[in-house]
Amino acid sequence: MVDSPQTQAMAEPAADRYQSLLQASAERLEGLRSRDARFAMIRLALFGAAVAVLAVTYFGHLGTPGWIVGFGLLGGFLVAAILNEPIRDAMAEQAQANKVTERLLARTRRDWDALDWKTTRAKLKTVELEEHQKDVADDLDLLGKSSLFQFVSMVGTTIGVRTLANWLTGVADASVASGRSAAVRRLAPRREERFRFYSLAAHVGEGTGDPDEFIRWSQRDSWLEKNxxxxxxxxxxxxxxxxxxxxxxxxxxxxxxxxxxxxxxxxxxxxxxxxxxxxxxMLGPVHQIFSIAMASRQSVDAYRELFSAAEWLEGEADGRSKGHSPGDRLGHLHHVLLDDPEQSARLGMHALARVASLGSLRSSASTFLLYLPLQALALWDIRVLQKLEAWQKTYSESVPRWFDAFGELEALMSLAAVYDENPDWVFPDWTDAGADELQSAVFRSVGLGHPLLPNDSRVCNDVTVGPAGTVLLVTGSNMSGKSTMLRSVGLNVALAGAGAPVCATALSLPSTELATSIRVRDNLAEGVSFYMAELHRLKGVVDRARAMASNKGCVSLFLLDEILQGTNSRERQIAVTQVLRHLIECGAIGAISTHDLELADEPELQAVSEIVHFRETITPDASGNEQMTFDYQMHSGVSPTTNALRLLEIVGLGSSD
Missing domain, CATH: 1.20.5 (Single alpha-helices involved in coiled-coils or other helix-helix interfaces)
Known part of the structure; x- marks a missing residue:
């Protein structure tokens, strides 16, 4: 039994721990740079001396002793270069580790500007989502800059990005999420191993041998067949x-x-x-293949080590069948990456490493002088390509499975960091529909918070949404926290579905699909007004609820923020009631927010609503000027206050009377 991070001695917060790592890493890097500088001076001295002695021997006719000394110095230069190479590799590895630590630190501090958005954005473009998933992701900040993905992600490869993004935007399925959570619990305590995993994944993700390129190469026709x-x-x-x-x-x-x-x-x-x-x-395409399939021997070794990380799941996978039921992801990962006796990723990468050792003659400074005559006299690259294509023929069918499994492992590693860094967060309890589906369809939380807010500014609330047939109606003034509360619900459902801990003291929910209408935009180019755009969005929410109505094991949870603002108050009350009637008939649960207090007076809406509110406090400061503050605490009942006119006055647009 592996202790959870919460039960371990964790005297220092994650941010302090990462800061200490950065400092120690900077000292190690400085030491390596000093050693590299000394080797640089030695290499320069030996090479200069060798050139001088050989030149004097040639022009001064010193004979055999001069040649011996000259070539001896040249040999010393080569030895120094070979000994210097591991130091250069260590410097590159340490620099990569620094980048990983800085990324971990920025996440814990919610320092979005310090996170590399440009590279992440390019990889997120490969994620394919359905239209309703795009809407939910946009409304809840699931993907993009300053998003849940940026907070959670420690993935380094494109396939890891896609996997994690799909988990965060997909259906929160109880069985699948529970399997992922079991892996996250297993991986979280392995801090040093995870840290190296992040560094290696970032290394291969930045290189030409990214999994997507590797998979595409593995499925291509043989180049030598055409030549x-x-x-x-x-x-x-x-x-x-x-x-x-x-x-x-x-x-x-x-x-x-x-x-x-x-x-x-x-x-x-x-x-x-x-x-x-x-x-x-002619061999430009061959060298391109080398750069993808075995960018360097270090890259192949990195993949071998990354795949072997599945061994850390062995305790959870023991006793599981090799059949891959949706919830049995641990046994699946272990089998594909390690256990398959003929086509496991570990076996395949071990075979590829042997080929890469031959190909590394070209890319290594210490063996390049051996490569030159072999290539010049015997076309060494063609011989390496023959072995590489033989490997491709043997393992091509398995490569996509390997990297699908690796994408899952990489996503789990990211979630493990979230669990380790937030010891006060909890894993959710999943409820089954059982005999009484309507009454079991409840999202119930204690101390629910917005996970993207820093710990020192987050305000938590007890939030219950459901059961089916009811609506949580959230009223309150502008800026009081209504939208933040809705997003807190959605973001924590996304975390739960991915298999991560949630930002709450306790949370129970059934298998859930999110549907939202929060951040609606008009489209002038297509002649779509804001009101019509919002109607289309609400139609999509209702359509998803209808689609989920036939799925007895999953509930649709809708989150609607200030809906149908583009019409008058009376029509708005009628329209909102009609939309909610459709959703309730489908067995969906959800919450809507409004600052229109008349909406809470609609009898039909009152009959199905649990009404809560957020409010503000206005107090004079030392100069007698009114200051508005918010406690962001949720209270029962309809909001007793409004603040639109007060806000006008605060910004200097009040009445001129």
């Missing part, structure tokens, strides 16, 4: 080069005549020229 002569030429070139070298060696010891050696040298030079032209003119 079959190249492997034949590569073999011919290798044989001819080998013979030429042997002839030149034999000539040096007097076994072969000089004329034959000259022919062998000409052949070798010809091979180098031909292969250089082939490399330059």
């Amino acid at each position: 079959r002569w190249l492997p034949v030429w590569a073999n011919t070139s290798a044989v001819a080069a080998t013979v030429s070298v042997l002839v030149l060696i034999a000539s040096r010891i007097g076994v072969v005549p000089t004329s034959v050696a000259q022919i062998a040298l000409a052949v070798a030079i010809g091979l180098v020229v031909i292969n250089a032209v082939i490399t330059t003119v």
Whole structure:
């Protein structure tokens, strides 16, 4: 049994912990830079000395001792370069870790400007949502800048972004969410392992080997199938080069005549020229494939380590069937990434690592001098591509499954950070419809707060929405907190559905689909007025409720903010009542907000509503000027106050009398 983060010793808040990590990381990075600077001086000195000695030997005819010293210095330069390479890698890794820590810190502080929005926006463009999901995401700030996604996300790859975005905007299904929550509980205590996971995922997500590109390559036709002569030429070139070298060696010891050696040298030079032209003119697509399939050996090793993180779920997956029921995501992830005896991601990446070790000769500074003659005389890249395409043929059908599972694992890692950083948040209790579906369709919370607000400015309320046949009618003045409360409900449903803890002291809810009309815009280009745009949005809300009415295991939860403002008060009362009548007939539950107090007087609406309100307090300051304050606390009954005219006066637009 793994202790939850709440039961561990957590004396310092997450922000303080991340700040300490940043400081320690900066010190480590400074030490690595000092070592790198020393190696740079040593390399420069050795290379300069080697060039000087070789030049003096050549022009001064120093003979064999000079050549030995010169090439010895050059060898020392190569050794220094090889020893320096791990330091450079460590510096890059530490810099990546710093970026991850800064991102974690910015999230906990809700410092939206410090989060990288440009890269995230580009990846979010690949997310495909239905129209009603787009409306809900826009209304509740589920995606986009300063959104729930930005707060939750620690994903680094495009496929991780899509997975997490789809979880946050999808139906909050009790069975699926419970399975995810089990994984989140398992992953949350593994702080150091998660931190490395975030760094590795960010590394592969920023490179050319992002999962989307890797998947597309894995499904493409073989490049060598269209260029079959190249492997034949590569073999011919290798044989001819080998013979030429042997002839030149034999000539040096007097076994072969000089004329034959000259022919062998000409052949070798010809091979180098031909292969250089082939490399330059034809192998651009091959190098592009290398940059995607195995950007570097480190990238392949990173994927191996990322996939192996599924081992942390082993305790939860034990005893589960390999059949992949919707709620059994842990067993599914473990099977696809680790357990499949023939096509697991771990097995496939282990095989790809062997190919990448051959391809890394080209990309590594320490082995590039070995790569040059191999490529010039035997087209080494073609031989690597043959092995890579053999790997592609073996595993192409499994690659999409691997990365779908990896996207889930990456999303779970993000949710685990939310759980670890917010020990006072709770996982929701899911209620079944049971025999009495109408009475069980209730969203009931204690201490519900807006998760995107900082802890020191968040005000929490006890909010109940439902059961079916009832409506929560939220009245109150402008700026008093009505819209924030509606969004608090929606955002916490989204968190619950994703499998994350919620910003509340307690929360119970059934499987839920959200439908909203909060942030409606007109469209002048299409001749759609604000009122007509809002009607279309409300029609969509009702349509979703009707669609969910046939799904006995899931309830539609609607959130409507200041609806139908574009008409007079009396017609508005009638229209709102008609819209709610349709929603109630579908068995939907929900809340609406209004500052139109006459709406609360509508008899039919009163009969089905639980009416609450938010209010303001107006007090004079030291100069006698009125100051308006809000406590953002929800109270029973209709709002006793309005503030529109007072606000006019405060901003200097009051009566001139």
